[in-house]
Each structure stands twice: as C-alpha cells, then as structure tokens.
Amino acid sequence: MFEEMNRREFMQKTALATAAASLTSASYSRIFGANDKLNIAIIGCGRMGRFNLGVQQKIRQVNVAAVCDVYEPNLQQALKMTGGKATGYRDFRKILERQDIDAVLIATPDHWHALMTTLACEANKDVFVEKPASVTISEGRRMVQVARRTGRIVQVGTMQRSSPVFQNAVKIVQSGALGDISFVRTWIMGNEYPDGIGNPPD
Numbered sequence: 001m002f003e004e005m006n007r008r009e010f011m012q013k014t015a016l017a018t019a020a021a022s023l024t025s026a027s028y029s030r031i032f033g034a035n036d037k038l039n040i041a042i043i044g045c046g047r048m049g050r051f052n053l054g055v056q057q058k059i060r061q062v063n064v065a066a067v068c069d070v071y072e073p074n075l076q077q078a079l080k081m082t083g084g085k086a087t088g089y090r091d092f093r094k095i096l097e098r099q100d101i102d103a104v105l106i107a108t109p110d111h112w113h114a115l116m117t118t119l120a121c122e123a124n125k126d127v128f129v130e131k132p133a134s135v136t137i138s139e140g141r142r143m144v145q146v147a148r149r150t151g152r153i154v155q156v157g158t159m160q161r162s163s164p165v166f167q168n169a170v171k172i173v174q175s176g177a178l179g180d181i182s183f184v185r186t187w188i189m190g191n192e193y194p195d196g197i198g199n200p201p202d
C-alpha cells in the first residue's frame with residue numbers, strides 16, 4: 001500500500017511535469033497569451049486515459065476539448081469527468097479533423113500507438129503517447145521520422161523508467177539477490193469484469 005501510494009504520487013507529479021514541459025514546448029511553436037488555453041483531446045479513455053484526463057484537468061492552461069473511445073462505457077465515464085464540457089467521439093479521425101485541437105493524448109492499446117501518432121502529427125497535433133511507443137522497431141523509426149518531418153512535439157510516457165520503485169526492482173534483480181531469473185510472468189489488471197470485457201482465460 002505504502003509503495004502504491006508512492007507510485008501514484010510519483011506518476012501524478014511526473015505527469016504534471018510532463019504536461020507542463022509539453023505546454024512550454026508548445027508555447028514556442030504557438031505564442032501563448034496569459035489567458036490562452038491549450039485544447040487537448042484524450043484518445044482511449046480506459047484506465048490510463050482517464051488517469052491522464054484527471055491530471056490534465058488540474059492544469060489551468062489546458063482545456064480537455066474532446067474525448068474518444070470505441071467502448072461506450074469508458075467514453076461515457078470520460079465525458080462525465082469533464083462535466084459534459086468535452087465532445088465525445090468514437091472515431092479518433094474526427095478529432096484529427098478539428099483545427100482547434102492542439103495536442104492529443106493517446107492511451108489506446110499498444111498496437112494503435114504508431115498509427116495514431118503518425119496521423120496526429122500529419123494533422124499538425126502535438127502528441128503524448130503512452131508507452132510502449134510502438135509494437136515493432138520499424139514502426140518506432142517511422143514515428144520518429146514523421147515527428148521530425150512535421151516538426152511536431154511527441155513524447156512517450158515512459159515515466160515508470162524513472163520511478164524509484166521500478167529502479168529499485170532493477171537493482172534487486174541486477175544484484176543477484178533473486179538468483180538467476182529464468183521465468184517472468186506479468187499481467188494487467190485493467191478492463192476487468194464487471195466494468196470491462198474481462199481478461200482472457202488462463
């Protein structure tokens with residue numbers, strides 16, 4: 001519990017710092033006035049998307065103008081969080097068509113990251129995309145190419161790499177205290193019954 005609290009706090013602080021840094025960078029590409037707000041959209045409103053949405057709502061210069069999810073309950077939950085102020089979409093391409101959206105925050109499953117980041121850059125949006133950046137190395141290289149070609153700011157949410165909790169875990173493994181690691185099992189707790197579609201059977 002203690003570690004979980006620290007992790008949550010860390011993620012919150014990092015996410016806020018990230019958003020602030022992105023804002024600063026964005027303000028170089030678009031001159032910001034004191035009352036200007038950055039219009040952002042959240043694409044993928046599951047566990048991480050809604051966490052990120054909550055963080056963004058704490059930043060004065062950010063306006064969450066749109067949310068998108070193909071799964072209606074998650075879309076509705078995100079809309080509720082914005083008090084109905086954001087517009088809801090099922091198709092992320094409709095968000096990319098909007099000229100007033102400055103940046104998108106992508107928190108869909110991994111296999112969507114490369115395509116959505118690429119199309120968002122092409123549509124002149126800055127991007128914060130959840131980790132992993134891509135599923136394959138070649139996809140990742142193309143994401144870098146498109147970000148450079150379009151001049152967009154793209155950041156990948158790899159904050160777990162800088163969290164003391166995970167760094168300690170790496171140190172423990174590297175110290176040899178656990179012996180030779182021959183098998184690792186990981187799992188994800190998101191999208192479970194009764195809220196989501198459930199995890200696959202063992």
Ligand SMILES: NC(=O)c1ccc[n+]([C@@H]2O[C@H](COP(=O)([O-])OP(=O)(O)OC[C@H]3O[C@@H](n4cnc5c(N)ncnc54)[C@H](O)[C@@H]3O)[C@@H](O)[C@H]2O)c1
Nearest residue numbers: 044045046047048069070071074107108110130131157190
């Ligand atoms: N940075 C971190 O610490 C961290 C932690 C957890 C997860 N993640 C990453 O965040 C991403 C999402 O993870 P999660 O746990 O929130 O998963 P999740 O399943 O809870 O949420 C994903 C959401 O995306 C929606 N979605 C799927 N395809 C879509 C599409 N084409 N358009 C719009 N919405 C779509 C799903 O309906 C779902 O609501 C993953 O890539 C994961 O690796 C990052």
